Amino acid sequence: MAYSGALEEANEPTSPPEATVRNRLPTLFEVLCRRTHPPVDLFSFYIYMRDQQRSVDYLDFWLDVAQHMSLCRHYVRELRRSVLVGTPDLETEESKRSSRVLEAMGDLSGPARFNDEQGRERDAQISNYLREQPPPGGIHDSPLSSQERRARASTQLSSSTPHQITDSNSPEHSVARRDIRASAEKILYTFLLPGAEREITLDGSIAADITYAIEEENRDDPELFDVAKDYVFQAMERDAFPGFLRARAFGNLVPPTLIARLIIGLVALFGAFWTGFNLIFLNRSRLERCWEILPFTIGVYFLASYQYSLDPIMALAGFSELTPLQFTRIREPYVRKLLIQRSLVVLAVTALVDAALCVLFIFVPGHRL
Structure with missing residues (x-):
């Protein structure tokens, strides 16, 4: 039935x-x-x-x-x-x-x-x-x-x-x-x-x-x-x-989306590391290396979403994923409060890890091989 x-x-x-x-x-x-x-x-x-x-x-x-x-x-x-x-x-x-x-x-x-x-x-x-x-x-x-x-x-x-x-x-x-x-x-x-x-x-x-x-x-x-x-x-x-x-109540993503985010996050992070090491060993300027912020941010954000089963931006906007690419608005008050609190934690972790990686690969002295 x-x-x-x-x-x-x-x-x-x-x-x-x-x-x-x-x-x-x-x-x-x-x-x-x-x-x-x-x-x-x-x-x-x-x-x-x-x-x-x-x-x-x-x-x-x-x-x-x-x-x-x-x-x-x-x-x-x-x-x-x-x-x-x-x-x-x-x-x-x-x-x-x-x-x-x-x-x-x-x-x-x-x-x-x-x-x-x-x-x-x-x-x-x-x-x-x-x-x-x-x-x-x-x-x-x-x-x-x-x-x-x-x-x-x-x-x-x-x-x-x-x-x-x-x-x-x-x-x-x-x-x-x-x-x-x-x-x-x-x-x-x-x-x-x-x-x-x-x-x-x-x-x-x-x-x-x-x-x-x-x-x-x-x-x-x-x-x-x-x-x-x-x-x-x-x-x-x-x-x-x-x-x-x-x-x-503690997440807003479904398993197929989590797997996709894990794959995207790993690919983005691999690309960020590969690009970062290349720019360091080519002795490029720190201004050019600032572009590494983009792949590092994408990779860390998607991996954090996978780890916590939560997309913080989507949760702060008031949405939860019901099935892949189908969303419902969060209407339960207590659940909304929980998701907002967890979203702020995830964003803080993402920003901290992202900033640490970007600073490391941007400000490390270059050395041309």
Whole structure:
């Protein structure tokens, strides 16, 4: 599932007030909840997981499960709204009991992605309700093979995918229970089954337990993914997120650009040394040797950029590299402050080393061989 388009549209999320005054680096949960700004936002993290960590499937799984929860919320919210306005279809005793459960639920209009106690309790109520109301036309009612169910899930979600659903806007059409079922199956067939298209590695029997719950117990509630979602979150927090912060909060260049700068810096420095020694042994004037400032400055600047993974001039201008030759403006206040401080250090080191080399090769006495 390609999230890059949808995430790019959300590259400037609406953040709570604390995001603008946060005097620290963000946490992974804040990034995933879109509480941060570039270059430490969700879109930048997605690009990092795809291009550098090479494990974007884990992030896609986490986002799919989060969207599945959002889909379930919309479904239950629609049911609750229909109950509150008085739906004439609720005639049976089971339907009346279901309506009482829906009426007992609190306000479902708030965001689900903020990890507060009220939100967790509300999501647990939604999961309990969906477990008590098995999906119509379930697995036990239809002898479909695993391959047929996989194709059906992909077909059903191709036109009404939950990826476009967020907590801030309603879906373009009403969410049906079969959409929830298809969403759960698609997550299973895409990430969890052995040999799946984008299979992720989970600890123990997590994948097998989810497979059994979906295919044998006919479940599609979001709680069945909780263990896998927590495991993936902890894996990203432990293995990927520290590197992401180092790359985006303390630097503004990507690996291909760093390699190019290393090559350019070494070539420029080699040219500067070669020219400098030639001018010394040809006994040229110090005025002519002043031209050595140019290759020395280029070489030292590019090597310092490689060493610190930071282009200080670009950082001071407020830009960070997202992919080679694609830039984003630095909007996270604390990260901008960090990059400005590091940029000044890099410029000071560059100026000091450059000045030392230039003085050495310009003012050393010449001697014609």
